[in-house]
Amino acid sequence: MSQAVKLIDALNGTFGRHYGYRASHAKGFTAQGRFCPAAKESRVQIPMLNNECKVTARFSVGGGKPGISDKSPTVRGIGLEIRKGSEAWVLTLISCPVFFANSAAQFRTFLAARIPDPDTGVPDPKLVEVFNEANPNTVPxxxxxxxxxxxxxxxxxxxxxxxxxxxxxxxxDIFARILLEPESGRLGLTKEEMETLSDEFLHDRFLEKLCDGPARWSLKLVIANDSDNVSDPTVPWGGAHTTVDLGTIQVELPDDRAESTKKVFDPSRMPEGVRAPLDGVFSLRSGAYAESAARRSV
Ligand code: HEM
Structure with a gap:
């Protein structure tokens, strides 16, 4: 059995298999917009980003359940395809600075520890605790x-x-993590909103926001310091960091066209000037995303 099949089996094993949906980040919607280069020329040469580019974005709630609440304490995600001509940079980013696993085996055991208990319908907190003790790198x-x-x-x-x-x-040669920083700064739900909002507010709230004008983020590189771990996406980087502003991601309109909603945001698509991360996770992703996409339609 291929590694991709095992990874998607692990996601389906914990969240169930839902026809037509992604195995992970199942709940979401797509929108379109553009990338506008930073006014000052960047010291990092990514030729595609010297131009205005088209953008397809997909916003999502983490996990493989299409009915998950928009108030759930899981990650929010954005899939971005920034493209110009035949080049594209596909980025899939999450609302947490670090990922939850640093290898295929850890990804699968993390999920296995969270298979809902048939009696309670939720993961067994004891199994989660045992997993966390054995895998402290996943705790941040x-x-x-x-x-x-x-x-x-x-x-x-x-x-x-x-x-x-x-x-x-x-x-x-440098290593850098990618950061998408919202124009508004980060805003969390208030206590009152947690109590009163429905489980389905994110789509409509975002469309209301777009009625007032585009949603904007700065696309930044956070440059690794010598002491930072660049080969493990679960390890936080502490302290001050130099950043490089590449430009603005501007999301303008909802986009329900099938070519957008069915898009596979495969992060192995990178333009000239961007080289793949050297960790134990990145190379697993392309195959896993293809397997998930293949299962969406059967
Ligand atoms: C072992 C590593 C990983 C596996 C096996 C995995 C698996 C998956 C799968 C199966 C999908 C759905 C693909 C589709 O049907 O199109 C997905 C989507 C996504 N993943 Fe991952 N993932 C991994 C690592 C990561 C990392 C490191 C991040 C970011 C830090 C990330 C962020 C996302 C986001 C934002 C989406 C939603 C993309 C969309 O809207 O289509 N994933 N992941």
Whole structure:
């Protein structure tokens, strides 16, 4: 059995298999917009990003359940396809600065520990505790999500790559994580909103936001310091970091066309100037996304 099949079996095993939906980030919707380059020329050369580019974005709630609540304490995601001509940069970013696993085996055991108990319908907290004790590197992801309120709107969320990509900065090889920083700053739900909002507010709230004008984020590189771990997306980077502003992601209109809603945001698509991360997770993704896409339609 291929690794991709095992990874998607693990997702389906925990969340169920739902016809027509992604195995992960099942609940979501798509929109379109553009990338506008930063006014000042960047010291990082990614030629495609010297131009205005088209963008397809998909906003999602983490996990493989299409009916998950928009108030749930899981990650929010954005899939981005930034394209110009035949080149594209596909980024899939989450609302947590770090990922929850650093290998295929850890991804699968993380999910196995969260298979709902048939009696209670929710994961057995003892199994989760045992997993966490044996896998302390996965805890910062869970701690971060406990420390913040779920976002008020997809437009007021920060999104992160976890992976450290490789770039050329004025002739020097660097590693950097990707950060999408909202124009509004990050805004979490208030206590009152947690109590009164329905489980389905994110789509309509985002469309209301678009009626007043585009949603905007700065697309930034967060450059690794020498002490940062660049080969493990579960490890937080502490302290101050130099950032490079690449430009603005501007989301303008909802986009229900099948070519957008069915899009596979395969992060192995990178333009000239961007090199793949060197961790134990990135290379697993393309195959897993293809397997999920194949299962969406059967
Ligand atoms: C072992 C590593 C991973 C596996 C097996 C995995 C698996 C998946 C799968 C199966 C999908 C649905 C694909 C589709 O049907 O189109 C998905 C979507 C997504 N993943 Fe991952 N993932 C991994 C790592 C990551 C990482 C490191 C991030 C970001 C930090 C991430 C963020 C996302 C996002 C935002 C989506 C939604 C994309 C969309 O809207 O289509 N994933 N993932």
């Amino acid at each position: 992801h869970q701690q971060y999500l406990k420390s913040v309120a779920p976002c008020r709107c997809y437009s007021s969320e920060c999104y992160h790559s976890g992976h450290a990509y490789r770039f050329d900065l004025s002739g020097r």
